[in-house]
Amino acid sequence: xxxxxxxxxxxxxxxxxxxxxxxxxxxxxxxxxxxxxxxxxxxxxxxxxxxxxxxxxxxxxxxxxxxxxxxxxxxxxxxxxxxxxxxxxxxxxxxxxxxxxxxxxxxxxxxxxxxxxxxxxxxxxxxxxxxxxxxxxxxxxxxxxxxxxxxxxxxxxxxxxxxxxxxxxxxxxxxxxxxxxxxxxxxxxxxxxxxxx
Amino acid sequence: xxxxxxxxxxxxxxxxxxxxxxxxxxxxxxxxxxxxxxxxxxxxxxxxxxxxxxxxxxxxxxxxxxxxxxxxxxxxxxxxxxxxxxxxxxxxxxxxxxxxxxxxxxxxxxxxxxxxxxxxxxxxxxxxxxxxxxxxxxxxxxxxxxxxxxxxxxxxxxxxxxxxxxxxxxxxxxxxxxxxxxx
Numbered sequence: 001x002x003x004x005x006x007x008x009x010x011x012x013x014x015x016x017x018x019x020x021x022x023x024x025x026x027x028x029x030x031x032x033x034x035x036x037x038x039x040x041x042x043x044x045x046x047x048x049x050x051x052x053x054x055x056x057x058x059x060x061x062x063x064x065x066x067x068x069x070x071x072x073x074x075x076x077x078x079x080x081x082x083x084x085x086x087x088x089x090x091x092x093x094x095x096x097x098x099x100x101x102x103x104x105x106x107x108x109x110x111x112x113x114x115x116x117x118x119x120x121x122x123x124x125x126x127x128x129x130x131x132x133x134x135x136x137x138x139x140x141x142x143x144x145x146x147x148x149x150x151x152x153x154x155x156x157x158x159x160x161x162x163x164x165x166x167x168x169x170x171x172x173x174x175x176x177x178x179x180x181x182x183x184x185x186x187x188x189x190x191x192x193x194x195x196x197x
Numbered sequence: 198x199x200x201x202x203x204x205x206x207x208x209x210x211x212x213x214x215x216x217x218x219x220x221x222x223x224x225x226x227x228x229x230x231x232x233x234x235x236x237x238x239x240x241x242x243x244x245x246x247x248x249x250x251x252x253x254x255x256x257x258x259x260x261x262x263x264x265x266x267x268x269x270x271x272x273x274x275x276x277x278x279x280x281x282x283x284x285x286x287x288x289x290x291x292x293x294x295x296x297x298x299x300x301x302x303x304x305x306x307x308x309x310x311x312x313x314x315x316x317x318x319x320x321x322x323x324x325x326x327x328x329x330x331x332x333x334x335x336x337x338x339x340x341x342x343x344x345x346x347x348x349x350x351x352x353x354x355x356x357x358x359x360x361x362x363x364x365x366x367x368x369x370x371x372x373x374x375x376x377x378x379x380x
Contacts, residue, residue, distance in 0.1 A: 009361050013335065015342055044368045047317045048336050053233045057246060060228045060254055181258060185251050 003027075004034045012041045206270035213265055220264075224257050227274075230338060231256055231281050237333045238285055240322065248288060256281045275340065275347040282330070282348055289326065313374055320370035328363035335360055 002008050004027050010016050011024045028035040205226070211219035235256075236249040259280050267276050321329055334340045334348060345356045 009364060010357075013342075013360075040368055040372075041364065044364060044371055045336060047313055047371045047374070048321070048332065048367065050314050051317050051321070051337075052314075053229065053337070054236060054246075056228060056232050056253070057250055060224050060250075060257055177262070181255065184254065184258065188251065188254065 002034050002037050003031060008034060008038045009041060012038065012045065205273050209264060209267065209270040209273060212261070220261055223273075227277060228253060228257070231277065234278065234333055234338055235281055235285055237321070237337060238326065238330045239288070252281070252284045252288060255284050259284070272344075272347070275344040278334070278338070278340070278348040279350070316371055316374040320367050323370060324363050324366060328359050328366070331356060331359040332363050332367070 004011075005023045006016055006020045008024065008028075011021060014021075016024065028038055203222070205223060208219040208223045212223065232249055232253045235252050236245055239245040239249055239252075256277065260277055263280075267273065321332065324332065330349070331345065334345045340348065342353045342356055345360075346353045349356060
């Protein structure tokens with residue numbers, strides 16, 4: 001067990017701040033046991049370093065082959081989903097379209113008068129007029145809400161359909177990706193080392 | 198010190214814009230390190246070389262296809278080795294026990310005393326895969342502890358624990374060679 005102020009292995013791997021490094025250095029000058037331990041760690045590291053690196057049997061240069069590049073659609077799709085700015089732009093554009101549609105959309109005119117009987121009634125009784133107006137407004141509101149419900153359901157259905165299409169596209173891309181990798185590995189195994197590399 | 202006219206981060210940026218040759222340059226810079234990392238954690242035997250080469254190709258293909266997901270281009274090294282780590286462990290899971298060979302087959306040039314090289318290789322082989330990987334990342338690839346933690350997806354304390362345990366085992370394994378005066 002080392003009596004050094006800090007871990008000698010941290011010192012060896014240069015993981016100590018300068019002040020702690022100096023403290024260890026001062027300690028090992030005085031402590032024979034810790035100096036020996038540090039030397040054993042150093043020699044072990046040196047012994048491991050004698051195992052040399054190997055050269056590659058052949059170079060890895062497949063990327064110049066267009067076959068292994070992602071398709072333009074896949075690149076665009078990946079870039080689109082990875083880009084926060086594009087997603088934000090798309091959201092803003094959708095919002096703008098929604099505002100424009102809402103501004104210019106004219107709901108169908110609701111018939112609130114049914115002809116002379118109402119006029120006659122209006123002349124006769126203000127309370128009856130108010131009641132008739134309230135009924136007409138309620139009817140118009142109900143009709144509008146019903147139309148919005150139908151629209152909402154259509155949008156939800158369309159979203160679900162598009163989600164399914166996207167999921168299928170992602171599955172297809174994934175399958176093609178796996179196939180290309182399998183083909184690459186298989187072709188490398190078949191062809192063996194390329195002469196001159 | 199090696200001066201690089203074009204930094205890795207520039208090459209990554211160009212690759213993202215569709216410049217395939219920039220990626221080829223990145224591959225040529227990193228292929229030897231990735232190959233040797235894979236070879237060493239797979240066991241550094243003749244039988245492992247084809248696996249290490251195939252995995253290296255897979256690593257660079259995956260890195261190319263996911264290069265836009267790399268948030269900080271200055272961390273390309275640890276990110277690339279994280280992919281390599283995942284590929285190696287996928288292979289470990291697929292490997293059958295009978296595929297494992299025993300014994301060391303060496304064809305290196307004799308730049309160091311043979312006895313020491315063989316002893317070091319044999320000692321590395323006795324480590325667990327996690328310990329061996331920690332040694333390879335630190336001793337042979339020179340990663341900092343924080344980078345190792347990123348590659349291995351575990352805390353720095355775990356990385357240190359694996360490395361220092363491995364170091365104790367290696368010290369014991371290599372002690373007889375040292376005492377014979379080879380080291």
